[in-house]
Amino acid sequence: MxxxxxxxxxxxxxxxxxxxxxxxxxxxxxxxxxxxxxxxxxxxxxxxxxxxxxxYQFIHPSVGVQLMRVGKLYNYLGNVTKALEIFKEAHQIISVTHANQHALYQALRELLTGCEMELQIGNQRLPLDGPEVT
Known part of the structure; x- marks a missing residue:
């Protein structure tokens, strides 16, 4: 194929x-x-x-789903910042086209939360070779 x-x-x-x-x-x-x-x-x-x-020049679920797919690929490749940016864009569409209880909306929320947490944890890490803090 x-x-x-x-x-x-x-x-x-x-x-x-x-x-x-x-x-x-x-x-x-x-x-x-x-x-x-x-x-x-x-x-x-x-x-x-x-x-x-x-x-689909206006808000359309197909664009939202494609954004989710692309965001997941960025996430797999380790570009969490770009993935989060794309998931936020997908959220702007999916939150309009789908109800909050819809499985697609819930999956997107999980992806968003996962990226946000990963970035937050990454920003809190201290460098291992950094200077001693007294």
Missing amino acids: LSNAEECLSQKTLHRHHFAMLRARNVAMDAHIELKNWNEALRYGEENLESYRHQ
Whole structure:
């Protein structure tokens, strides 16, 4: 499936925001996630995010879900600050399109909280080789 999707994407016959291209990038992204190729998955995710924003110019759940997927990839790659930024953007959409009790909203809240806690703990760590405090 990955090779078929990438072959489709290499053809320049359709506009990059065309739904068929978006679907092919989704297939490629999912395949790279399965293979744990986070950087390649992120590349396709970022490209698709641009297309989702182009296709759905207003608040739309598809944009929110894609933001969550891209944020998770940034988190897997250790870029917690960028992940948090993207999760906050997703929250602006998902909090409007889904009820607070919805599983997607709850999952997003957990991702946000996890990133916030990780950054807070990281900021509280003292350097191991730092000067002695008297």
